[in-house]
């Protein structure tokens with residue numbers, strides 16, 4: 001990207017207006033700014049000092065995250081939604097994925113900067129491509145006024161593409177950078193849209209992969225669930241209260257290795273008979289509070305749910321949405 005800008009900007013600079021110069025400066029600057037913030041921000045490293053805080057951020061959903069599991073490396077209880085990263089060698093709060101481009105994990109502390117980095121890069125490549133096309137079009141039309149971006153009716157394709165080639169070749173720096181911007185733009189948009197889709201679903205890349213595994217277990221008949229009483233006794237040391245989060249699990253869901261219900265000897269939480277879970281339609285994602293709140297939780301540290309957080313749990317419950325309400329999730 002930097003090489004393209006180095007080749008591209010000096011060439012286009014004399015050809016663009018003052019206002020366009022201003023928009024180019026802003027568009028080129030923003031991805032570097034968000035890249036710096038995404039790289040330098042603490043992604044949510046869990047330490048002994050902040051462990052209690054991270055334990056109180058999200059409740060265990062008793063499906064992907066169960067209380068009482070210890071990270072073998074960090075030697076503390078894994079907070080819900082956290083993951084130990086083998087590259088960073090630490091546990092990351094609300095871990096999404098380890099990103100090689102920012103050389104850091106994307107997690108609770110920098111997910112918003114990562115999202116803005118993707119968005120600003122999408123805008124940059126799209127704007128660079130469109131501006132480059134506009135300049136190439138102006139250059140070709142100077143010599144061949146009949147030519148246009150869409151093939152003119154009265155021009156055959158061989159001549160149309162030959163003039164494209166002439167335009168690209170005549171200004172190779174602008175031509176190559178424009179082509180690169182146009183070709184990379186859909187990939188970056190796809191990554192951005194996928195990231196927003198995961199936020200819309202109230203999940204992370206890490207959790208999405210876990211749900212995919214769970215879905216296979218469900219299809220094969222290895223997954224079971226039984227109700228969790230809302231007022232069940234809980235061991236506060238293993239499962240602290242999460243007063244800010246307005247949704248809590250109604251079932252414990254487990255996958256067994258022999259397609260038989262979990263053994264009664266293991267003393268699992270919950271009450272009643274175990275029943276098969278055949279698909280994700282019957283599973284609630286307690287971390288999905290709707291797009292507005294999901295974005296709030298990404299962008300605002302210690303996000304609270306306003307007046308709604310004061311409602312009794314029974315009235316809050318319906319806002320945790322079934323995973324299946326999001327069409328096609330997870331694939």
Ligand SMILES: [Zn+2]
Pocket residue numbers: 071072073074075083084085089090091
């Ligand atoms: Zn760890």
Ligand SMILES: [Zn+2]
Pocket residue numbers: 085086087088089097098099104105
């Ligand atoms: Zn990492």
